[in-house]
Amino acid sequence: MMSPLHAVIVACPAQGHVNPLMNLAELLAMRGFFITFVTTEWMDQRLLKAASKDAAARDREIQGRGFKFRFLAIPDGLPPEHGRTSEIGELLLALQSLGPALESVLSVADESVPPITCIITDSYLSCTAEVAKNLGVPRVVFWTTCTAYAIILKNAHFLLSQGHIPVKEEDLKSKDKLITCLPGKIPPIRPTDIVSFFREKHVSEVIYSASLYESRIQNIADYVLVNTFEELEGGIDAQIGLSVNGCPSLAIGPVFLPNFLQGRNSVYSMWEEDKTCFQWLDGQAQGSVLYVSFGSMAIKSEKQLHELALGLEACGYPFLWVLRSDIADGKSLDLPEGFKDRTKDRALIVSWTNQLKVLSHLSIGGFLTHSGWNSTLEAISMGIPMIGWPYCGDQFLNCRFVKDVWNVGFDFKGVDVDEFKVVTQEIVESTIRSIMEGSSRVKLRENVVRLKEAAHKAVTEGGTSYSNLNTFAEDMQKIAKSRV
Ligand code: UDX
Numbered sequence: 001m002m003s004p005l006h007a008v009i010v011a012c013p014a015q016g017h018v019n020p021l022m023n024l025a026e027l028l029a030m031r032g033f034f035i036t037f038v039t040t041e042w043m044d045q046r047l048l049k050a051a052s053k054d055a056a057a058r059d060r061e062i063q064g065r066g067f068k069f070r071f072l073a074i075p076d077g078l079p080p081e082h083g084r085t086s087e088i089g090e091l092l093l094a095l096q097s098l099g100p101a102l103e104s105v106l107s108v109a110d111e112s113v114p115p116i117t118c119i120i121t122d123s124y125l126s127c128t129a130e131v132a133k134n135l136g137v138p139r140v141v142f143w144t145t146c147t148a149y150a151i152i153l154k155n156a157h158f159l160l161s162q163g164h165i166p167v168k169e170e171d172l173k174s175k176d177k178l179i180t181c182l183p184g185k186i187p188p189i190r191p192t193d194i195v196s197f198f199r200e201k202h203v204s205e206v207i208y209s210a211s212l213y214e215s216r217i218q219n220i221a222d223y224v225l226v227n228t229f230e231e232l233e234g235g236i237d238a239q240i241g242l243s244v245n246g247c248p249s250l251a252i253g254p255v256f257l258p259n260f261l262q263g264r265n266s267v268y269s270m271w272e273e274d275k276t277c278f279q280w281l282d283g284q285a286q287g288s289v290l291y292v293s294f295g296s297m298a299i300k301s302e303k304q305l306h307e308l309a310l311g312l313e314a315c316g317y318p319f320l321w322v323l324r325s326d327i328a329d330g331k332s333l334d335l336p337e338g339f340k341d342r343t344k345d346r347a348l349i350v351s352w353t354n355q356l357k358v359l360s361h362l363s364i365g366g367f368l369t370h371s372g373w374n375s376t377l378e379a380i381s382m383g384i385p386m387i388g389w390p391y392c393g394d395q396f397l398n399c400r401f402v403k404d405v406w407n408v409g410f411d412f413k414g415v416d417v418d419e420f421k422v423v424t425q426e427i428v429e430s431t432i433r434s435i436m437e438g439s440s441r442v443k444l445r446e447n448v449v450r451l452k453e454a455a456h457k458a459v460t461e462g463g464t465s466y467s468n469l470n471t472f473a474e475d476m477q478k479i480a481k482s483r484v
Contacts, residue, residue: 005032007025007033007034019268023256031469033476036116037071038106041076042084050273089207095124102128121140147184147226147241148401154218164191164194184241192416195394221247226249230458230464231454254381257381278358282363284363290312290367293353295375298372298395299329301422302333304420305328313343318363322353371396388409390411
């Protein structure tokens with residue numbers, strides 16, 4: 001008899017990566033896979049601490065759902081005091097050397113663990129290429145980003161050869177420069193859409209060279225999966241744009257949505273979640289609340305955050321604001337004097353929450369976001385219009401597609417060229433009004449609800465993402481059979 005399929009899933013130790021990879025792990029466990037979920041010890045400890053659980057309780061919980069599942073953690077080689085996600089260049093560099101530790105932990109003999117069928121790797125984990133090769137198993141590259149961004153990053157060396165990388169300051173400012181040389185029929189992109197780490201000002205930083213290295217290794221894949229859905233990026237040919245040597249390239253997202261629709265709370269947080277906000281949201285009128293959150297890594301200056309606070313105050317809408325303890329250039333924020341008192345009847349500030357649950361709450365009417373891909377997909381899936389305020393990486397592209405391609409939100413003028421440009425309270429206020437009221441809101445809502453319905457359809461039985469994930473499982477089955 002054949003043993004179960006065994007997927008080793010390796011996640012980059014960052015919030016926006018662990019979440020989708022854990023959700024993918026659950027979807028495959030439901031399809032009968034044995035899962036080994038690997039991340040770094042630092043991340044593993046963060047997740048356990050935030051959930052107030054120990055490893056044994058977590059194992060019991062996941063196995064109690066009938067899943068064949070184990071967690072492994074490897075050291076990242078960085079000193080305990082290192083900021084990790086606040087120094088992503090250094091973190092990325094450290095992760096590039098994790099191959100031997102990963103291979104060694106996977107090679108420990110254990111009769112209760114079936115032979116490995118494949119390694120599903122975060123697209124930002126080049127170290128898995130050598131490990132998959134040494135273990136003789138397929139390397140499945142999972143993109144936690146949209147397809148368009150994945151195509152840009154995978155082709156970074158081509159863009160370099162064409163002179164589009166490093167992205168020059170004057171090109172960032174140019175209104176009409178369009179890049180049309182990329183494969184896969186992606187819509188023409190602007191210099192500001194290119195991975196922000198490739199901007200000229202970053203050339204001497206670790207993140208620039210480390211990202212170029214990751215891009216090279218992203219071209220080593222036996223299978224490609226993307227956390228998106230065909231109805232959203234259907235105009236793009238992922239088979240041409242993302243496949244490596246003709247291997248399958250499939251959209252299987254949003255991976256959190258099947259779990260969410262079946263009532264499972266599959267959110268894996270690095271911070272303890274504030275649960276009081278739901279009672280507060282219950283007391284607000286339908287569609288009236290603006291949710292404000294900038295993901296797990298984005299920071300802003302105190303001056304900017306004060307302008308934002310005053311804009312939120314002036315707009316008059318109730319708001320739920322996630323203010324991480326490191327949001328103000330790495331420190332907690334001292335709010336403008338009297339702000340809390342003046343807004344106390346219609347504002348709630350928390351340090352972290354269950355964002356998916358918030359976005360699905362009937363009271364939420366709009367989302368001011370940093371345009372991380374998970375946040376973007378979550379807002380689309382819940383039918384919430386957005387204001388994008390990108391900070392780094394793929395967020396500039398996500399934000400522009402939200403505004404120009406999918407027409408489900410707006411942004412602040414000029415922040416795509418200079419992420420530190422101060423947005424005034426007046427602009428904050430007027431932009432919030434444009435997503436919360438008037439004819440502009442009606443149009444955005446129409447568009448986003450259409451996409452929401454398409455997302456829900458994609459992940460339910462017979463839908464594109466649902467079927468694509470089945471195809472992946474069947475292909476892995478064939479590989480396992482061919483080895484028996
Ligand atoms: C990063 C990048 O910024 C992002 O662009 C990339 O695509 C993935 O990695 P992050 O900055 O954290 O992630 O943003 P995002 O992708 O939006 O992921 C944040 C996750 O944290 C989301 O799943 C969101 O639901 C969750 N979250 C955020 C919470 O659960 N609670 C909060 O209070 C805020």
